[in-house]
Amino acid sequence: MMWSLGSSYKKITKMMVKNATRKMAVGWTKESKRHLSSKMTTAPNTWKNNQSSQILLSPPLVSLDVPEIWGANSNHYDPPSSPKISNVQLATIIDGKAIAEEIRSRVASDVKRMKAYIGKVPGLAVILVGQRRDSQTYVRNKIKACEEAGIKSVMAELPNCCAEEDVMTALLKFNEDPSVHGILVQLPLPEHLDEEKILNMLSLEKDVDGFHPVNMGNLSMRGREPLFVPCAPKGCLELLIRSGMEIVGKKAVVIGRSNIVGLPIALLLQRHHATVTIVHAFTKNPEQITCEADIIVTAAGVPNLIRSSWLKQGAVVIDVGTCPIEDPSSEHGYRLVGDVCHEEALRIASAVTPVPGGVGPMTIAMLLCNTLDSAKRVYRFD
Numbered sequence: 001m002m003w004s005l006g007s008s009y010k011k012i013t014k015m016m017v018k019n020a021t022r023k024m025a026v027g028w029t030k031e032s033k034r035h036l037s038s039k040m041t042t043a044p045n046t047w048k049n050n051q052s053s054q055i056l057l058s059p060p061l062v063s064l065d066v067p068e069i070w071g072a073n074s075n076h077y078d079p080p081s082s083p084k085i086s087n088v089q090l091a092t093i094i095d096g097k098a099i100a101e102e103i104r105s106r107v108a109s110d111v112k113r114m115k116a117y118i119g120k121v122p123g124l125a126v127i128l129v130g131q132r133r134d135s136q137t138y139v140r141n142k143i144k145a146c147e148e149a150g151i152k153s154v155m156a157e158l159p160n161c162c163a164e165e166d167v168m169t170a171l172l173k174f175n176e177d178p179s180v181h182g183i184l185v186q187l188p189l190p191e192h193l194d195e196e197k198i199l200n201m202l203s204l205e206k207d208v209d210g211f212h213p214v215n216m217g218n219l220s221m222r223g224r225e226p227l228f229v230p231c232a233p234k235g236c237l238e239l240l241i242r243s244g245m246e247i248v249g250k251k252a253v254v255i256g257r258s259n260i261v262g263l264p265i266a267l268l269l270q271r272h273h274a275t276v277t278i279v280h281a282f283t284k285n286p287e288q289i290t291c292e293a294d295i296i297v298t299a300a301g302v303p304n305l306i307r308s309s310w311l312k313q314g315a316v317v318i319d320v321g322t323c324p325i326e327d328p329s330s331e332h333g334y335r336l337v338g339d340v341c342h343e344e345a346l347r348i349a350s351a352v353t354p355v356p357g358g359v360g361p362m363t364i365a366m367l368l369c370n371t372l373d374s375a376k377r378v379y380r381f382d
């Protein structure tokens, strides 16, 4: 079998089938079971060998695709959620830092194994344009993480005032370099540079950020497997799965619709069979919509946007907001805050991710996984 099933994924598919039996018309289950098992052995189209499945619990997406057969009666009635009482039991804090560390050490041992067997290591190239302090910190952290995992890293640092051709030249050089398996263009780029044009030039096979429109398109379409799934969304899914959160059939609200977080996380949750609503700056009554969600993933970049009145009792809250706030007393002159009022969420939610120490470290761990996967694919190494 191409993809070895982890026990958690078995649990998920079993659960999908169980839910289907409960909710859907007769005949669906048998069909979907057959479909699921055939999908598990043949993942057509695109990225067949999801190598990092040996490290991650997230399954290949095509393996989740089941026939879309609606139940005869889809007028399910959801009983109103329980009233908000102040909860003595505080939410679990999902320790993204610890989970990321575990994943990174597994990547490191795979890199070692690769080096020992074929004498090659994965390589990541980073293009950083300009002097943004937060971008410099992120890039520094990514390169340090590569070093620790034994992944070779190269960096092109360009001045804020550089021309588009300078970025293109660096990009094309990395596209051609066989020792580079992943390329990352740190975003945001300075205003005068055309992000679309630059990302379109990135080799599809090296797009470890998953931002190329073809990878994003494949993520959005059933029956297709993108070569790479964007790192922050992939990290969110991995956190949800590892904290035992059921996703199939749940109401998920994604706050924010950016290309790099909001949009891909919504697509990914949908591929995992959640019912997804996207809330954005033009949404009327965002609080009313969000407070019905079982799963909330927020990436608005607005500190303290999510207060207790936005949350359903027992919801799982994943905070992707990373807003740098001036703070002369901290090491780099700023500190990061999330979108969620953490103290309030702790009293209502069943699980929350902290900022820092939640999704951020997972983003870096997923970047290493994607780079490792890319090198494994090039060298046909398992």
Ligand SMILES: Nc1nc(=O)c2c([nH]1)NC[C@@H]1CN(c3ccc(C(=O)N[C@@H](CCC(=O)O)C(=O)O)cc3)C=[N+]21
Residues within 6 Å of the ligand: 137, 138, 141, 184, 185, 186, 187, 188, 209, 231, 232, 322, 336, 355, 356, 357, 358, 359, 360, 361, 363, 364
């Ligand atoms: N092409 C591209 N790819 C990205 O993946 C990308 C990007 N551009 N632009 C900016 C955002 C942001 N991002 C983060 C990565 C790590 C942390 C992270 O490790 N945060 C630590 C704290 C870091 C600190 O203390 O400064 C934490 O949350 O615990 C945060 C944010 C990646 N991004």
